[in-house]
Each structure stands twice: as C-alpha cells, then as structure tokens.
Amino acid sequence: MPEEYEDPCIFCDIVAGRREAHKIHEDNLTICILDINPLSKGHCLVIPKRHVPWWHELTDEENASLFMVAGIVARKMMHSLHPDFVCMYARGRRIPHTHIFLVPTCSGDVLDRFFNALELFQESTQKLADLRAEESMQDAAELIRSAGTE
Ligand SMILES: [Zn+2]
Structure with missing residues (x-):
C-alpha cells in the first residue's frame, strides 16, 4: 500500500484511479463524476482533485476550476437530459472532501x-x-x- 494511502477517502481514491467511477469531465484541478446514489438521472458530483474538506477552503484557482467544470457539465446536462434547470449545492457532511452536487431537476x-x-x-x-x-x-x-x- 503506498504511503499516501494512509487516510483513505473515496474521492481521493477516484482521483488517483484506485476506484472506478463514471467520469464525465475533468481538468487539471477538478473531476466530475456521476453520483452512485443519484437523486435524478445524470446527478453528478464536481470534486477538486486535492483533498480539501470544505469548499470555502479551496484556493481561488481551485474554485475557478470547480465552477468552470460545473458550468460545462451543467450545459451538457441541459442539452442531453433537458431538465428545467441544474440545481447546484454543496454540503459535504457525509464525505469530508469537497463535492458540489449538480442535479438535473424538473x-x-x-x-x-x-x-x-x-x-x-x-x-x-x-x-x-x-x-x-x-x-x-x-x-x-x-x-x-x-x-x-x-
Ligand atoms: Zn479526499
């Protein structure tokens, strides 16, 4: 087991390729995957690649990347799934690695x-x-x- 694996986190595992996920989009700082417990078809999570517990602890560069990716994926959702709009929120009490919910909603x-x-x-x-x-x-x-x- 590599040393950096001392504090396992499901999202760090996905970023590192140690765990499978339905990847939708990524850039150098952010990854977007399908949520494994979707609230609607196409429900995604937008996740910084660095392990940061709360979204307000991200750097300006990470925030910019996170919202850029969220915008790209939300537009793709509008074109492919045709919801009324894409709801976005961040909570993060269950998994302490920032993740933004993108949920196509009707x-x-x-x-x-x-x-x-x-x-x-x-x-x-x-x-x-x-x-x-x-x-x-x-x-x-x-x-x-x-x-x-x-
Ligand atoms: Zn993590």
Whole structure:
C-alpha cells in the first residue's frame, strides 16, 4: 500500500484511479463524476482533485476550476437530459472532501419537492422568520462584511 494511502477517502481514491467511477469531465484541478446514489438521472458530483474538506477552503484557482467544470457539465446536462434547470449545492457532511452536487431537476421531482418543503419550513418557523427582521438582516450583513477571509 503506498504511503499516501494512509487516510483513505473515496474521492481521493477516484482521483488517483484506485476506484472506478463514471467520469464525465475533468481538468487539471477538478473531476466530475456521476453520483452512485443519484437523486435524478445524470446527478453528478464536481470534486477538486486535492483533498480539501470544505469548499470555502479551496484556493481561488481551485474554485475557478470547480465552477468552470460545473458550468460545462451543467450545459451538457441541459442539452442531453433537458431538465428545467441544474440545481447546484454543496454540503459535504457525509464525505469530508469537497463535492458540489449538480442535479438535473424538473418540477415535482425529488429535489424539487425537497426544496419546496424547505421553503415551507422557512416560512413557518418563528425563529427563521425573526431572521428576516431588518435589524437581524443588518446585523448578519455587517458581521459577514467586516470579517476577514483567513
Ligand atoms: Zn479526499
């Protein structure tokens, strides 16, 4: 077993060619593969080749590459699968290697129902409703604007 294999990660294995994946596109910093548990046909993951747990820890160059590849693949999805649009999000709690979800979505599908449910939740919970108050919005904006990036 090579030394760099001490901390196995499924995405590092795919990048290194130690594990099979349905590769869709790649450049020197980023790879895009089909998700093995798709939420819809063509659901992809866009992954930096370097092991970085959270997307906001990527370098500017890695971010540029990640979003360039995401855009290319999303346009390919629109031409080949004809969804309403391609939903993009990043969570990453399950696998600690940045991955962006690209999910072709149509009205009424699993993801559409999920986000519709989330919107209902946002509208119905008092705690979240309080976040919409002008004072709370100004506080959040000021906190983020005044923070550093390192
Ligand atoms: Zn990794």
